Amino acid sequence: MKTADPELMRAINRFTVLDTIRRHGPISRVEISERSQLSTTTVSAITASLLDDGLILTRHEGDIRNAAARGRPRVMLVLNPDAARVVGAKIAAHQMNFVVTDFCGEVISHLSLPIRVNRQPVGVISDLIEDGVRRCVVDAGLSLDDIDTVCIGFPGVIEHRTGLVRSSPILSEPDVDFAREMSQRLNVATIVESDSHAITLGHHWFGKGRDLDDMVLVSLEQTLGLGVLNGGQLFRGAGGLSHNLGDLMMGCGLAETIRLSALAGEQAILGEQSQQGRFAEAVRLGRGMAHAQTLIAAEDNGLTAAATRAGEAIGIAVANIVTLFGPPRVVIVGSSLLLGHVFLTTLSEAYRRAIPPSIREIAELVFDNSPDEMWAQGAAVVALCELYESPWGTTGPAPAPQH
Amino acid sequence: MKTADPELMRAINRFTVLDTIRRHGPISRVEISERSQLSTTTVSAITASLLDDGLILTRHEGDIRNAAARGRPRVMLVLNPDAARVVGAKIAAHQMNFVVTDFCGEVISHLSLPIRVNRQPVGVISDLIEDGVRRCVVDAGLSLDDIDTVCIGFPGVIEHRTGLVRSSPILSEPDVDFAREMSQRLNVATIVESDSHAITLGHHWFGKGRDLDDMVLVSLEQTLGLGVLNGGQLFRGAGGLSHNLGDLMMGCGLAETIRLSALAGEQAILGEQSQQGRFAEAVRLGRGMAHAQTLIAAEDNGLTAAATRAGEAIGIAVANIVTLFGPPRVVIVGSSLLLGHVFLTTLSEAYRRAIPPSIREIAELVFDNSPDEMWAQGAAVVALCELYESPWGTTGPAPAPQH
DNA sequence: CGATTTTATACGCGTTAAGGAAAAAATGCG
């Protein structure tokens, strides 16, 4: 059971203020006070402390109120981008993406490496990731010493609390302690997180979930993942395990059951054709879905059927997720969206038919195919969230030692 | 965003102490301090306040430590059963159950009314519930004025925050504001909650979930419900809606989909036979499942097939729930358990086959068919939880006004 | 039987943080 002491109180209120400044751009102390329900006194004390710690900056310009601004002008506060730097990474089967971001989550440098890591030994993958991180940091004009935290987004089932990769399609062995591995290699605090969770927070900060504190995100890539945002925070089930939608069983009786991944996973959609020729080439380059889309446009019957089947299954699964979580919005992301029109309309239609009428109105479906960079940025956001919540100094301008 | 102030701090710590006393029976202050990580000073102050408010009592007997107990003997603290009384109710299609409990959740009186409320007008149902509550209170030797809170457990989709019954199989109309209706009739604060949520908390306090702060409960009655306990608290999705498992879609493609309720709902299992003769009689008395079990034992092929089909479907659904929430335990309750051996083994077997191997070990399945009284008691627990969290006085012995 | 030991609880004090009142700062307007 969590007990409360002044420290917790300070942590909560500091985070509230910092998060308010992050969300609502340049903002004055009074407005923070209004938004957060904290007294102006408290806001003043906390902002003083944040300024003292160098986490925020004052900006005297930009008071965009009524031009007839009388009285003492507001001093606007913004995050100090230079307060910290983090690295976010997204590891996929055929592609690795790295970003370095500032304290605001803005991307400073981006590195995309089209390398197949699928089924490589853990040591090789660690090597590749280490190289990617180092290079991306150098590209940003920084050194690893300038980096506060690294967060690596991995497909599969990840135990966030311990940094354990319980199972991942790109690792041949289970239960890899990747967090420790990378922390040691880089000598920087490293978080390992499910890629779905990363992109969920990414959308919460910068994407399709900016306005909501409750939502669900479904990611359709090599694995089928889920991120649940509840009260502005990621919902991590008991044990902090990430979810794996692909393991959901579709079907009524044992005779006809099949896992969702076998219906709508990347491999299931692309099928056997993808093992050969130009298709295999495209897949190897991480462009399997795009290639499939051109084939579908050219009326490839097999692929069209696969896309339809996958769309239906996902639509039903999403309806079930909505039944369980009742979110106001479902954001659907991932490479499978590249399958195009057939897939999307089938999905939407299946969803519409599967959702119980009584809750048909509560959730809206939103599709988004942001580039891989955004996934890496999401991982960076995961790292930033931890920084935001970590304790820094104490509130208030420390009683300056009298000289 | 929730901000912190001394009031919140106090509320958190008071609750922690109160909950520790409730859970760990007669307990001394030192032990509370050890368990809660609060200093002995704080525990002393808070317990003084709780004693002052009459919520707890001291007991000088019962120090069950090492017999060679030297030093000052510990003073044991227990909840004061008389600190409050609440009413819990479980409303089902053919049966209403009421309990009055003390502050510890112990049942003082229990009333079971075998009345069919199914599809009655809202006014009639309200009348019946009102009568039941009043009579149960009188049976306990109390008057309604002695009751602090009433909680009514309803099947269906309930919005706990507002007390709205969004949809329920026993109400013919949607969106009934039952909380207000009953509050007005009884002139006592009334909570409306999903019956699944009620029995979940009931099991957390007294049943199969006493030792766990994270678990999932699946209830199989007229409706198929779900309760998720996360960190010792009920997980209520966005908007505080309760879940409805019965609305889950089983099946891969649109052609073969069917809702879980159509496979494993009470009506789906009992089938058309239950409309006639002695079976109908049994159903009307709320003994449909028990009757079905005797028929199955007598090798009724139709019913056996139905039970098998339902067991398979539920087993798969439970596996999917575990995939999503990863709880260490799943408690399965409800009248359908009365179907007996065929149903239970099919369910377990289907679960075993449907659960992904990687997480096969994390969750255990537990069956429980406690009597209806426990559901009502669970509703009482819901009411008690609100009382526990509500602010009472201030911490510590108020600085006695100097005379 | 009283002194000593041992343990539990209570009390005083210091620290930290929130919040209210009022002063101080910074600007526009007459």
Added chain:
DNA sequence: CGCATTTTTTCCTTAACGCGTATAAAATCG
């Protein structure tokens, strides 16, 4: 240049936690 106005800071009060220590209550020992 003084005054009105709005924002921010300063000072003070209140509340709560934790530390150290005093006190209370029993068991043991001389």
